Each structure stands twice: as structure tokens, then as C-alpha cells.
Amino acid sequence: MSSSAPGPRSSRRQSTRRTPWLGVVLIGLALVLLFGAGFGLSRLIRNASNGGDAAPTTGSSQSTDNPEPCITTTVIPGADLPKPNTVTTNVYNATDRAGLAAATADELKGRGFLIGTVANDPKAKTVTGAAEIRYGTKGELAAKLMSYYILGATLVNDGRADNTIDTVLGAAFVSVAAQSDVDKALAEPSPTASGPGCSSSAAPMDSSEPATDSGSSTTPSAS
Secondary structure, eight states: OOOOOOOHHHHHHHHHHHHHHHHHHHHHHHHHHHHHHHHHHHHHHHHHHHHHHHHHHHHHHHHHHSOOOOEEEEEOGGGGSOOGGGOEEEEEEOSSOTTHHHHHHHHHHHTTOEEEEEEEOTTOOOOOSSEEEEEOGGGHHHHHHHHHHSTTOEEEEOOOSSSOEEEEEOTTOOOOOOHHHHHHHHHSOEEEEESTTSOOOSOOTTOOOOOOOTTOOOOOOOO
16 A cells, blocks of 8 residues: 655644744743843842942941040140148158258248148158159149149159148259249140040059158158
């Protein structure tokens, strides 16, 4: 038996069967591409939006990290110090120079200070510097004032309860400062750092340790 070749009508039927599947595949590919493009575009928009919002956050973080201010102000040294006529000082001689305490006490009295005891140093300490100014908490400002009159003096907090001070003259003492120099120093403005950002490493003027008698040697002296 012989078979006949398929005719044109049969070919058209087979082509018609394949066409719907091809369309479905093409539509699926188109949807995938469209979804991918939409997803990529949404990511770009989201990233751009996040980047715009992050800028203020960065700025606020930087402002938070800024150090606290340290402001330098000008102060007058003598503004908070007492007047000489309100300060009582004992004057002691810690040297072997006779009459040193008496002469210095007369000079300080002439400057307005109230004079207490004039004698040799009761602690019998060797004071190699110009002087020691001994004081307690109540006499802190009085001691600072005296340090402008006795240049080079060391301030020593000895823990006394009253507001008197001791001016103890040492080997390097020469004379009481001229009143004009004292007035100039007390009135001369000086810069002082203040504020939460300032360093606290600077030692106060009266940071000396309380005086003790340990290790001190007796020196012959005369008031």
C-alpha cells in the first residue's frame, strides 16, 4: 500500500495547534521582563529616598559630636579679694636676720593690714623661698591678697579654723612689693578659661599641701 503526503489543510491544523503555546510563552517572558523592570525601578526609588533622609541624620550626628565650648573671659584679680584693713596677719621670721619680722610688720601695717603676733616662726621651719603664707579655709582670699604684697611666697593651707593668716618670711625675702606694683597687678585684667569644655588640669593658686613639721630643721632667728 502506498501512503499519501499530508496536504495543505493538515499543515494548517498543526500550525494552529502550536500558535497558542508560543503566544503563552511570549506573554510569560514579557511579564517577567516587566516585573524585573518594575522591581529594579522601585529599588532605585527606595535607595534615592533613603539617601535623602540620611543626610539630616549625618548632620545631627556631627553636631552632637562637636566638643563643648570653652570660653575665655577676662577677670580682674583683685575684684573678689578683701581689703587689707579686713585682714589680720601674724608676721614670723624664719631666718637669722634680726628684726626682719618687726620691720616687715610695720610696713604691712602701713599698707592697712591688721597685725597680730610678731615673732620668730613658731614652727621653726627652714623656709628657703621668699615666704610661706599659712591660712585656713576662711582665710583663703586673705592669703591670696597677701601674695601680691609678698612676691614669690608659697601659699600653705594648714587647716586652721579662723580667718587669720601667718606671713612667714624666708631666706629669699627682700622687701614688701611697692604699692604701685600691687595696685597694678590687682587691677590688671587677665584671661581665664571657663565652660564645660575647658580642661581642669590647671592647678589653683592655693594648691599647696597642708604644712607639717616633719623634716623641718630649726634655724636661729630673731624677730
